[in-house]
Amino acid sequence: MSVLLSPKPVILTGDRPTGNLHIGHYAGSLKNRVALQHSHEQFILLADLQAFTDNADNPEKVRRNVLEVALDYLAAGIDPEVTTICVQSALPALAELTFLYMNFVTVSRLERNPTIKSEIQMRGFERDVPAGFLCYPVSQAADITAFKATLVPVGEDQAPLIEQTNEIIRRINRQTKCGLLPEAQALIPETGRLPGLDGKAKMSKSLGNALPLAATSEQIRDAVRRMYTDPDHLRACDPGKVEGNVVFTYLDAFCEDRALVDDLKTRYRRGGLGDKAVKKQLEDVLDALIRPMRERRARYAAEPAYVLDMLKHGTNKARERTQATLDEIRAALGLFAF
Structure with a gap:
């Protein structure tokens, strides 16, 4: 047949x-x-x-x-x-x-x-x-x-x-x-x-460097704050590296506003943009992505x-x-x- x-x-x-x-x-x-x-x-x-x-x-x-x-x-x-x-x-x-x-x-x-x-x-x-x-x-x-x-x-x-x-x-x-x-x-x-949140390995729950789809806003905030950036970017006025910077890797993956990401990269490379400000942008992006998934999951889990x-x-x-x-x-x- x-x-x-x-x-x-x-x-x-x-x-x-x-x-x-x-x-x-x-x-x-x-x-x-x-x-x-x-x-x-x-x-x-x-x-x-x-x-x-x-x-x-x-x-x-x-x-x-x-x-x-x-x-x-x-x-x-x-x-x-x-x-x-x-x-x-x-x-x-x-x-x-x-x-x-x-x-x-x-x-x-x-x-x-x-x-x-x-x-x-x-x-x-x-x-x-x-x-x-x-x-x-x-x-x-x-x-x-x-x-x-x-x-x-x-x-x-x-x-x-x-x-x-x-x-x-x-x-x-x-x-x-x-x-x-x-x-x-x-x-x-x-x-x-x-990469994982630490920038050193692939993202894996077993390695403790992953952000689950059901992450709370607090977990997202904590994860982003711990993210690896440019170790030589000590002050906001210092020029920073975008390549290998996990925060920018995640912005490239999840932020749909490409003009915003390009502007952040330009300012970061030039100097005058601190890690805290960039991380806040990523935190908002990830929270907007994960929140509806977290809510749907809770409904189905019930x-x-x-x-x-x-x-x-x-x-x-x-x-x-x-x-x-x-x-x-x-x-x-x-x-x-x-």
């Missing part, structure tokens, strides 16, 4: 539910998801199985954060009436596709994936890397192809995963001698990966039954979609169907 393709381009995106989302996620992906959800058929996957690849000793953390991240989606403006939000572990077709695809990729190719190499190094796995973590690109390929997605919003550092997905797609298409699976394109945001029903409905819809693709691939590979 052939899978009917959507008349709209299909997007698949998602997150590993290991903690609440922050403004780095918003700049890197959530903003695009909200903007594209009405012009595309969009599926968002809560990738709890992939979260288990390095959290198998703490399943409650993953389970708890499925609901937390779902709330963050709703807070950011994802509309469940037009975007399908689903839970990975409740889609058995994804696990079977992952197993099938493992036969079309080598261990050495997985180890050469720049994203995986970087993550292994960051976590200090060395040769003790869990097999599930090493096979993360295969799992992602299964996710993308199960929905026949052609567009995948990711950060630039995730682009090698999409490249590897397309390698697997081409292997499957050659093996089955038909264009069964469409290749996927990475949608990389204009705003690059945001209705947990609605959130669970939304996840159940979305997962049921996704189960039909992914099972149909699996059936098609099994038939094309000549596997028995009883």
